[in-house]
Amino acid sequence: MNKANLLEEWKAHLEQDRRRSPHTVRAYLSAANLLIERRDLDSWQKLAELDSGTIRLHLADRRQDGLGNSSTARELSAIKALIKFALAQTGASDANAPRIRGPRIKKGLPRPVTPDDATNIADLVEATASDDWIGARDRAVLLLLYGAGLRIAEALSLKGGDIPLETTLSVTGKGNKQRIVPILPIIQEAVTEYAGLCPWPIKQDEALFRGARGGPLSQGMVQKAMAKARVALGLPSTATPHALRHSFATHLLGAGADLRSLQELLGHASLGSTQIYTKVDAATLLDTYRDAHPREKD
Known part of the structure; x- marks a missing residue:
């Protein structure tokens, strides 16, 4: 061989x-x-x-x-x-098998964006796109990341047969693990708008989100569109498509979601992966305290 x-x-x-x-x-x-x-x-x-x-x-x-x-x-x-x-x-x-331990890696906390920033990014991406259908497409993808907590690969793996979106969606994530995520009306509307504007025929067993030449949309094009919006809005380099998924998790936790439910929504294999968001939420609360408490401004 x-x-x-x-x-x-x-x-x-x-x-x-x-x-x-x-x-x-x-x-x-x-x-x-x-x-x-x-x-x-x-x-x-x-x-x-x-x-x-x-x-x-x-x-x-x-x-x-x-x-x-x-x-x-x-x-x-x-x-x-x-x-x-x-x-x-x-x-x-x-x-x-050889037993080797890898180098220690200091894990940073995920950097979520604010709800307003998430909305502004999606709206700006739509407004500044080269074509109306491309703007509608990119907005729909970003709303799936922020509104449903999908990974970018999961959003781009959706097929024509998945539309029209119902109130829940079955998603296949890492390790072929399936989960059910709720779909908000704003996401349903965004995907429907994109499908109506898309110049390419959307077939049941083919990619829902299409590139400019009709092939499956690549992650790089979504990242590029968000990077452009991020710069225009003056947001840090950590405001990436994946940060929208972090924001989904952080904002749900801050609103009272329990860790087990969040684990299911995110498709995490272990609760340990989800627990990092408790630290993120605590960090966000501390930042809010420092910004708002009068004695911090003395």
Whole structure:
């Protein structure tokens, strides 16, 4: 077996068996390619026999390439997954997998935008678009992120058969995990408006949101539109499409939503992922206190 075949099998496993997102597949393939090329590995057996010392040496080389802590941790996760697959291919036990701890990463709190900012972004994106249908499209996507807490990939995975949107929507998220999210009337109206203006035929089994040439809308185009609106509104660089999902969670928690319900709405596998929003809400309350309390202004 040659190196190209290894990568093809690895890609097929990620896409078909693990159902990883295109972004994850690209990242894991890149990490695998670097490891295979630099360590001259041309069989699953050689990959399965890699020890902790060799992997540490490889990661040290990647550090020399300029890899930071977060990127190193992601690459290590990709390598561990690859070796686990190699062990399975050779019939060996997972117990033989090298035990390596990744670098410590200081996790920052998500940076939500205010409700007014979220609305202003969606409205400005619509008003400044090159075509009416593109403005309606981008506004509908952003409202799905803020109003329903969808990940951008989840919003862009919607099909023509999903419309007209009902009061709830079944969403397939990470790990092929399904959840039901409520859909507000403003979102229903925005998606209906876009569908009516879209110049491309929206077929039941094809992407609902289309690019300018009729293909599936890319995440990059949504990010670009929001970046333009962010600059115009004087918002920080943290005001990204994903920040709208953070805002959805933070604002619900601030309004009294319980963590378990929020976990279900966000599609988090563990409650620990949702608990970070308690810290965000506390930080927001502290900022409000500092801005409003008269003694803080003395």
